[in-house]
Amino acid sequence: MSLIVHKYGGTSMGSPERIRNVARRVTKWARAGHQIVVVPSAMSGETNRLLGLAAELAPARATTEYHRELDMLAATGEQASSALLAIALQAEGMPSVSYAGWQVPVRTDSSHTKARIESIDDQRVRADLDAGRVVIVTGFQGIDELGNITTLGRGGSDTSAVAIAAAMGADECLIYTDVDGVYTTDPRVVPAARRLTTVSFEEMLEMASLGSKVLQIRSVEFAGKYKVPMRVLSSFTPWDIDLAEEAQSGTLITFEEDEKMEQAVVSGIAFNRGEAKVSVLGVPDSPGMAFRILGPVADANIEVDVIIQNISKDGKADFSFTVSQSDFARTLDLLRETVLPELGAKEVVGDPNICKVSIVGIGMRSHVGVASKMFRVLSEEGINIQMISTSEIKTSVVIDEKYLELAVRALHTAFGLDQETA
Numbered sequence: 001m002s003l004i005v006h007k008y009g010g011t012s013m014g015s016p017e018r019i020r021n022v023a024r025r026v027t028k029w030a031r032a033g034h035q036i037v038v039v040p041s042a043m044s045g046e047t048n049r050l051l052g053l054a055a056e057l058a059p060a061r062a063t064t065e066y067h068r069e070l071d072m073l074a075a076t077g078e079q080a081s082s083a084l085l086a087i088a089l090q091a092e093g094m095p096s097v098s099y100a101g102w103q104v105p106v107r108t109d110s111s112h113t114k115a116r117i118e119s120i121d122d123q124r125v126r127a128d129l130d131a132g133r134v135v136i137v138t139g140f141q142g143i144d145e146l147g148n149i150t151t152l153g154r155g156g157s158d159t160s161a162v163a164i165a166a167a168m169g170a171d172e173c174l175i176y177t178d179v180d181g182v183y184t185t186d187p188r189v190v191p192a193a194r195r196l197t198t199v200s201f202e203e204m205l206e207m208a209s210l211g212s213k214v215l216q217i218r219s220v221e222f223a224g225k226y227k228v229p230m231r232v233l234s235s236f237t238p239w240d241i242d243l244a245e246e247a248q249s250g251t252l253i254t255f256e257e258d259e260k261m262e263q264a265v266v267s268g269i270a271f272n273r274g275e276a277k278v279s280v281l282g283v284p285d286s287p288g289m290a291f292r293i294l295g296p297v298a299d300a301n302i303e304v305d306v307i308i309q310n311i312s313k314d315g316k317a318d319f320s321f322t323v324s325q326s327d328f329a330r331t332l333d334l335l336r337e338t339v340l341p342e343l344g345a346k347e348v349v350g351d352p353n354i355c356k357v358s359i360v361g362i363g364m365r366s367h368v369g370v371a372s373k374m375f376r377v378l379s380e381e382g383i384n385i386q387m388i389s390t391s392e393i394k395t396s397v398v399i400d401e402k403y404l405e406l407a408v409r410a411l412h413t414a415f416g417l418d419q420e421t422a
């Protein structure tokens with residue numbers, strides 16, 4: 001008998017009919033002799049709806065009191081879907097019980113709306129499993145030291161599921177979603193994109209951080225830290241497909257480099273439209289400038305991604321970096337108002353119409369010339385590279401947003417990722 005955690009995303013839980021399907025699928029697994037813990041998201045659109053109601057009443061405020069109430073509010077979405085699933089399971093004749101995060105409890109720190117899980121007490125869940133019940137634990141939420149309900153950040157149910165799997169030593173964590181696995185790139189941009197049957201944990205981590213939306217990045221970090229075997233698979237297959245077939249479907253996130261498989265040098269192409277570029281021009285080329293520019297940015301809690309500084313000319317350098325588009329205006333204001341006058345730089349300019357395209361693959365460790373091939377492909381398409389950043393297993397470029405599709409398609413083909421068509 002194995003212990004398996006199932007996580008169902010919002011679309012999979014999107015209507016009573018879909019919840020019934022989830023219940024039938026879970027029942028199939030439980031009747032096959034597995035102990036099952038299910039972690040559902042809120043029904044699709046529900047978290048947005050709830051947060052929208054709050055926004056109608058008051059503009060967002062950066063206070064703990066306000067964020068505490070947002071958590072109180074948003075956590076109800078998962079509480080509802082969990083109870084509905086328990087009801088659906090019981091209707092299938094499957095004994096089942098649902099718990100909110102605080103009932104388990106799933107303990108977190110107190111950073112409302114982006115809390116981190118600190119520990120999970122699995123006693124209550126285990127007792128129910130041993131009594132033959134399917135146990136449902138709300139995704140996305142926990143409780144802090146003071147007894148306040150917290151949430152883990154948007155998409156946080158993935159992390160709940162992996163954390164529960166880790167805490168309970170589950171055999172596998174199955175992330176059921178509306179796509180049938182992890183693809184070489186977004187199939188909406190490249191129709192020839194292929195599903196990966198396996199992807200290494202490190203590649204998945206890069207892809208998640210580079211804009212692939214399949215998994216919340218923290219869930220991948222968690223899986224890596226505790227070596228939780230994790231699989232991404234579709235909840236839209238018929239619920240009654242053969243269990244063994246279902247168990248092998250989707251994409252498995254692996255921890256060993258698989259020698260059996262022929263490893264492509266580049267496994268995937270990730271992209272992110274949500275960034276913007278900010279440049280400080282004519283910065284005096286003297287020690288401490290990067291800190292004097294980025295220090296205030298960090299203090300304002302603005303996350304910086306790609307950074308470049310060019311060689312100085314006449315004792316002046318230009319300094320550019322990217323931030324999330326939602327922080328763009330705030331970053332410009334900050335730099336213009338506080339940094340520019342103090343620094344004696346010439347001006348601050350910005351461009352919100354950029355995107356970042358990245359190639360990812362653990363094979364890049366052992367192959368040379370991968371980045372230069374990327375640059376060649378882009379140059380052949382006449383695409384200008386504005387910024388470059390690399391790590392051991394990825395190369396990212398910042399380009400004009402209007403070339404995003406062209407760049408991703410060209411790279412997908414050039415690195416041999418296109419699906420073979422018969």
Ligand code: ASP
Pocket residue numbers: 009010041042047048077139140153154155156157158
């Ligand atoms: N319901 C939450 C959200 O929409 C958490 C999740 O679905 O993972 O962000």
Ligand code: MG
Pocket residue numbers: 009010155158214216
């Ligand atoms: Mg999600």
